[in-house]
Amino acid sequence: MTARFPTLKDVFASPTIRSYSTAVAIVVAGIGIGGILFFLLLPTLIVLPMSLSETHYIEFPPQGLTFKWYSAYFDDPDWMAATWFSLKIAMATTATATVAGTMAAIAIVRGSLPFRSTLQALTLGPMIVPHIILGVALYLAFSPLQLTGSFFGFLVAHTVLAVPYVIITVTASLQRFDPTLELAALSCGANRLQAFFLVVLPNIVPGVAAAAVFAFLASFDEATVAFFISDIGGKSLGRKMFEDIDFNLTPVIAAVSTVLVATSLLLMGAVHLMNARKSRSY
Secondary structure (H helix, E strand, O other), X not given: OOOOOOOHHHHHHOHHHHHHHHHHHHHHHHHHHHXXXXXXXXXXXXXXXXXXXXXXXXXXXXXXXXXXXXXXHXXXXXXXXXXXXXXXXXXXXXXXXXXXXXXXXXXXXXXXXXXXXXXXXXXXXXXXXXXXXXXXXXXXXXXXXXXXXXXXXHHHHHHHHHHHHHHHHHHHHXXXXXXXXXXXXXXXXXXXXXXXXXXXXXXXXXXXXXXXXXXXXXXXXXXXXXXXXXXXXXXXXXXXXXXXXXXXXXHHHHHHHHHHHHHHHHHHHHHHHHHHHHHHHO
């Protein structure tokens, strides 16, 4: 009886070879994904050392280390005025967008609206349409009404931009919520409003909180639309950054960017901790 030599197909069909191939594929995929993520994060990572440079212009690697540019940011009345203006708008936007987006999410998930899919797609329109187009449209709408640069104008514009984030997040929370709990509350004598505040809302609080954070960041970090609807009287932080990039490019820009990144990380970290505590409580 003649011996049969293993073919290439037999070699690759071996469990050992297949396990090694799977491990190599996972390692290669991990390295590739890690490289892509590092490439995407690299511009954000180099902002911090650039904000600590002693030179009066932005460069990397930095020459020396100093916190004077952070002092220049916090001591400059123009920067502080733009920061407080953006902060007030972001807080007001968070409230209005969270309430409006939560109500819209409930209507989409629980309601029997005609053309519900179409309505849901329309509510997500501000995320799809380029912000520069929204900025031009809002400027043309606000300018005759003298809303450019006003608190109310910014509030309306940023609420339009933030509501889609709230709808997506709260909709996901509502779809994971067991509706029989609400039905049990209704069968025990609670009305719809009581059932929502006593049963539904406590169970979707993490989603609502995450939605509020997204709404805050969508407003606080927004720059494109703000560039069109700002004026001398009302100037957001994003508009102020645009102006300094054009006329006064110093490491203060990097310092402000670092503050924005730190704010985003702190808020997202707070939401993550709240979700973790909510999960442990169950």
